[in-house]
Amino acid sequence: MKSQLHIPSDLLPYLAGNDPFSAMMQLQGKAFRDVVGRKTMQVTLGDKSYFIKQHFGVGWGEIFKSYLSFKKPVVSALTEVRAIQTLDEIGIPTTPLVAYGQQGCSPATMQSFVMTQDLGEIADAEALSQNWLHLPADFKAHLVQAIALLASRFHQAGLCHRDFYLCHFVVKKAELAQGQLNLHLIDLHRVLHNQSPSGKGVMKDIAGLFFSAKQVGWNKDDLSLFKQHYLAQSDAFWAQVEDRSQALLVKFNSQKFQARLAEDRKKLG
Secondary structure, eight states: OOOEEEOOGGGGGGSOSSOHHHHHHTOOOEEEEEETTEEEEEEEETTEEEEEEEEOOOHHHHHHHHHHTTOOOOOOTHHHHHHHHHHHHHTOOOOOEEEEEEEOSOTTTOEEEEEEEOOOSEEEHHHHTTTGGGSOHHHHHHHHHHHHHHHHHHHHTTOBOSOOOGGGEEEEHHHHHTTOOOOEEOOOTTOBOSOOTTSHHHHHHHHHHHHHHHHTTOOHHHHHHHHHHSOOOOHHHHHHHHHHHHHHHHHHTSHHHHHHHHHHHHHTO
């Protein structure tokens, strides 16, 4: 994999030293996620706020672990760069791309980053679905349909998110206050391309979405409305979605998983 670097000239004065790539990899800010080989932070350069994901290399152990679990490992921030560019092409709003870079050849040790604009104050669809039973019926229908239509466009383009939960559909609070529900799809670092719109990867995406929807109270009528506005799929597809979403619910609410989740949250402070 060849080295790449794209940093707009107006950011260069805020980067210390003569090596912009290293400066980007050494930026510090408010951490939102810090896992093996990857860190996500909010940073301020000048008077503007950005989000940066720094990839430091996951090591061969994590790569082999992913493949043994039949998952494609995430080894570079350029996966998210490509996904953002694709979403721009097909008209799905996401976090605007600002800068990116990659150095190194080995997938286990290469370093990379992607920087995006801060969308500002946002609310995600999981938060919007709180107290679901007591929300106005027209708002709920509008939200369900908007998510279904975005998902349709995303999957019809041959894309698979691999973290397709309600929390990754967000809207700017200022627009929401004006009655606008312009959804943005975020957290694209695991996106796969060239996927069948009715394939296993897409089925897993929808199962994840249904799992998170059931968690906040979406009922059978809500899920049926989603299906009406989503891509036409076979009965077998929807049966697999139902089975997998129920399995995810059982796993998520297990004592073992909740203990691990509490530990992860503790690490983030």
